[in-house]
Amino acid sequence: MGSRVTRLMRNFNIENRAHREISKTKPKAAPRHPASSSSPREDIAGVSMAEEIHQKNDPLLSMLKDIYVESKDPDPQAETVPKVNKVEEEMQRRALKYSLPGEPYGFCDVTDVPKGKLSLVEALTSVHMTVPEKLAQEYSLDPKDAKALTEFFFPFDIKIIPPKTEETKQIKDS
Numbered sequence: 001m002g003s004r005v006t007r008l009m010r011n012f013n014i015e016n017r018a019h020r021e022i023s024k025t026k027p028k029a030a031p032r033h034p035a036s037s038s039s040p041r042e043d044i045a046g047v048s049m050a051e052e053i054h055q056k057n058d059p060l061l062s063m064l065k066d067i068y069v070e071s072k073d074p075d076p077q078a079e080t081v082p083k084v085n086k087v088e089e090e091m092q093r094r095a096l097k098y099s100l101p102g103e104p105y106g107f108c109d110v111t112d113v114p115k116g117k118l119s120l121v122e123a124l125t126s127v128h129m130t131v132p133e134k135l136a137q138e139y140s141l142d143p144k145d146a147k148a149l150t151e152f153f154f155p156f157d158i159k160i161i162p163p164k165t166e167e168t169k170q171i172k173d174s
Helices: 001-010 014-024 040-045 051-054 060-065 086-091 119-124 133-139 143-152
Strands: 093-095 112-114
Touching: 133 143
Parallel strands: none
Antiparallel strands: 093 112
16 A cells, blocks of 8 residues: 555656756856866967977987997807706606505506605605605605695694583593
8 A cells, every 4th residue: 555655646747847857957067177178288389299299309319319228149158058947847757655555445546756746645654754854855855845744734633622612512532
């Protein structure tokens, strides 16, 4: 019922109200600033910006002629230094130290790994190593990566965080 009343009030005398709005005098646009109609340089010299761009400027040309640039080619011997590409580094591979027996776990049979990388099985078996230098030497790893592996790789470390409230059930150590 309320929507009918509001619709009647909204649509009452709509044509007359529309004609009244249309016939009102529109506000006049603000006058433009004189600088936006023409450039200030055009008023001074009588030359437009486009013409000024294409004219030669004698003082600037004379200063440009005073500049002298010397250039030397780089030594060709410096370029002949052999650079090891990252692609070539990855092509160097090493044999696996450990692998899974057979294929019962769904892993494909991997025989070698790029130097500087570890397979998942090797990472899990090297967890007991705590000396990063020994780990880096045995698996051809970067010493920085070996140190990070010994510091941050804990696959079997499980921590139980106690709940904040005492009302919730807690898991007791057995």
